[in-house]
Amino acid sequence: MLQVPMTDESAQASSMCTDSAAAQNGGSPTELKEVREVSGEDENKELRELLLPDVRNLPLAPPSAVEVNFVAYFAPDFMKPGHDHYVYRHPNGLCVVGLAPTHVAFRDEGGVTGVDFNVGKSDRSAIKVTGKRKKNAQHFESNTMLCKVCTKSDSYVVRCCVKGSLLEVNERLIKQPNLLNSSADREGYIAIIMPRPADWLKVKATLLGLEEYKRLKEQG
Amino acid sequence: MNRKYGSQLFSQERSFSECICLKNALKSLITAPLEMLLGVKYGQGPLHIRLTYSESSKTIEKSVEREFDSTSKRRKTGNENGLETVELLNSGVGCITTGVGRTVVTDTSLNGLQHHQSSDFSKLLLEKVRRPCSFSFHCNRDPIYFGGRYLKFSRNVSQTCWMIDEERMGEASVEEIISSCILLMCRGDKYKFHAAGREDIDVRMLGSGRPFLVEIQNPRHIPSDVLVKDIEEKINSSRDKLVRVKNLKLVGSQGWTLMREGEAEKQKEYAALVWISRPLEDPDMLSISSVRDMCILQRTPIRVLHRRSPLDREKIIHWMKIERIADTSQYFILHLCTQAGTYIKEFVHGDLGRTHPSIGSILGCRAEILQLDVTDVKMDVF
Numbered sequence: 001m002l003q004v005p006m007t008d009e010s011a012q013a014s015s016m017c018t019d020s021a022a023a024q025n026g027g028s029p030t031e032l033k034e035v036r037e038v039s040g041e042d043e044n045k046e047l048r049e050l051l052l053p054d055v056r057n058l059p060l061a062p063p064s065a066v067e068v069n070f071v072a073y074f075a076p077d078f079m080k081p082g083h084d085h086y087v088y089r090h091p092n093g094l095c096v097v098g099l100a101p102t103h104v105a106f107r108d109e110g111g112v113t114g115v116d117f118n119v120g121k122s123d124r125s126a127i128k129v130t131g132k133r134k135k136n137a138q139h140f141e142s143n144t145m146l147c148k149v150c151t152k153s154d155s156y157v158v159r160c161c162v163k164g165s166l167l168e169v170n171e172r173l174i175k176q177p178n179l180l181n182s183s184a185d186r187e188g189y190i191a192i193i194m195p196r197p198a199d200w201l202k203v204k205a206t207l208l209g210l211e212e213y214k215r216l217k218e219q220g
Numbered sequence: 221m222n223r224k225y226g227s228q229l230f231s232q233e234r235s236f237s238e239c240i241c242l243k244n245a246l247k248s249l250i251t252a253p254l255e256m257l258l259g260v261k262y263g264q265g266p267l268h269i270r271l272t273y274s275e276s277s278k279t280i281e282k283s284v285e286r287e288f289d290s291t292s293k294r295r296k297t298g299n300e301n302g303l304e305t306v307e308l309l310n311s312g313v314g315c316i317t318t319g320v321g322r323t324v325v326t327d328t329s330l331n332g333l334q335h336h337q338s339s340d341f342s343k344l345l346l347e348k349v350r351r352p353c354s355f356s357f358h359c360n361r362d363p364i365y366f367g368g369r370y371l372k373f374s375r376n377v378s379q380t381c382w383m384i385d386e387e388r389m390g391e392a393s394v395e396e397i398i399s400s401c402i403l404l405m406c407r408g409d410k411y412k413f414h415a416a417g418r419e420d421i422d423v424r425m426l427g428s429g430r431p432f433l434v435e436i437q438n439p440r441h442i443p444s445d446v447l448v449k450d451i452e453e454k455i456n457s458s459r460d461k462l463v464r465v466k467n468l469k470l471v472g473s474q475g476w477t478l479m480r481e482g483e484a485e486k487q488k489e490y491a492a493l494v495w496i497s498r499p500l501e502d503p504d505m506l507s508i509s510s511v512r513d514m515c516i517l518q519r520t521p522i523r524v525l526h527r528r529s530p531l532d533r534e535k536i537i538h539w540m541k542i543e544r545i546a547d548t549s550q551y552f553i554l555h556l557c558t559q560a561g562t563y564i565k566e567f568v569h570g571d572l573g574r575t576h577p578s579i580g581s582i583l584g585c586r587a588e589i590l591q592l593d594v595t596d597v598k599m600d601v602f
Contacts, residue, residue: 047426047427047595050373050424050426050593051426051491051553051593051595052545052553053493053545053551053590053591055545055546055547055548055551058548058551058590061495061497062495062588062590063588064569064586064588065565065569065571065588065589066572069522069523090522090523090526092523092524092525092526092527093526094522094525094526096522096572129530130529130530131529132527132528132529134530167525167530168519168530170572170573172573179573186570186572186573186586187570187572187573189572192522192525194526
């Protein structure tokens with residue numbers, strides 16, 4: 001195990017006020033210094049003990065950040081058979097939209113080769129949203145086109161699935177479309193949308209939870 | 221203390237260059253008797269006594285409106301104690317407070333006024349004063365400040381009182397635990413809690429602690445050094461052991477600037493419990509520990525994107541060290557020192573690739589953070 005790098009100042013500063021032993025000694029400078037150092041070490045030790053987890057409680061593989069922080073919903077066959085999207089909703093209301101693992105695009109030989117955000121009336125990757133109030137964000141319907149995903153043989157339209165303001169698209173996909181093949185559920189997300197609370201409730205009724213989605217896809 | 225306005229109007233009938241405003245005239249007359257009555261000296265100090273003289277009269281209001289309607293602008297400046305404060309500008313009358321059946325003239329400065337206007341106004345006041353006015357007083361002391369550092373041992377305690385839809389998040393708040401204890405001992409009216417930065421509810425604050433400031437408004441009792449130590453003891457010996465306080469002491473009003481000075485440049489140290497998707501190897505230890513002042517780019521994390529601007533923030537990771545955990549191959553403790561304002565959780569798991577580089581991208585695998593602790597707030601205050 002490596003040593004925790006603790007600076008001398010922090011050790012001394014914190015030991016000065018909690019050090020009743022030194023006050024009692026009221027002794028020579030060297031005595032005081034020794035007591036201070038020991039006190040500093042004690043605090044170090046206390047800190048290290050606090051930081052070390054109980055190994056017995058550590059799971060083999062902990063839940064991922066996405067699993068912990070978002071609730072996963074699915075929109076299977078969105079407007080077209082096989083066009084399965086996911087909607088990860090954060091408690092703060094934001095929705096991350098992307099391709100579910102069962103999307104037809106992944107079945108094509110070679111997987112996804114390109115992503116184009118220039119669809120519909122505008123290039124979605126060119127919008128600059130600014131400020132706390134999210135100025136300039138485009139308001140889209142759930143069936144508005146987000147982007148086109150291309151494989152060697154075909155191209156597929158990805159839609160918003162959620163009515164709301166488009167805050168951000170994952171423009172990294174333009175240069176690295178392979179992110180969709182390796183991690184469509186994380187780094188390969190398509191966009192982040194902010195729906196109004198009322199609009200979310202409406203669309204939530206049409207989406208499937210994780211268990212339902214799994215069951216549906218096992219049958220099909 | 222009932223006094224007719226009449227005796228004060230003499231000051232208004234003098235020529236303008238010699239005029240002083242009504243408020244100051246009254247003040248100079250009252251000061252000496254008050255000093256004798258209370259056995260104290262008047263001067264600049266933390267204790268303030270406000271004397272309010274008010275005249276109940278609807279007719280003054282009406283005549284004033286009549287006289288000044290065309291020539292002056294009225295402006296509502298606020299609602300104090302249910303009274304509407306209307307400033308009559310350009311009329312030479314500093315401030316007339318009108319409210320439900322009460323008219324209070326709090327200041328009259330007659331400088332730069334047209335002659336005929338002032339005499340008209342004096343006439344108005346001369347007419348009205350037949351009854352004595354009513355009087356009230358209010359005492360107030362300047363706020364006092366306590367500085368110190370706090371530690372937070374619980375992962376269910378927020379820094380400030382956090383409510384969502386009337387429900388409290390977490391079981392307590394650092395702010396309430398510390399401030400309510402101090403407020404009680406000082407017998408003050410209200411407290412305000414300020415800290416140098418903050419941590420999430422599920423993040424512990426350990427090590428040297430985080431500097432904080434508690435402002436107590438209108439304290440009836442200013443504690444001695446011994447009592448301040450008692451307050452610190454009381455907070456630290458509570459049954460819950462959720463929060464601990466260090467170095468608590470009274471500070472002057474400069475405590476605020478002390479804390480805010482260079483807050484953005486300060487460095488913070490953290491310890492994170494990290495899991496990676498493959499076993500940790502020796503080359504990993506080197507690639508992490510060789511980092512020196514690495515620049516990272518963080519997009520506004522999704523978890524705060526709803527209330528913050530979408531921005532790309534450049535942050536610096538000053539250094540990092542991996543501490544292996546015995547009996548595990550994919551878990552370790554990551555010690556790191558970063559620039560103030562860095563989102564540590566997002567630096568570990570990458571926030572869907574929106575923070576780059578991240579621990580995952582540096583090690584070439586998936587990384588998750590299970591726990592985070594702040595181990596040092598490097599500031600030279602308290």
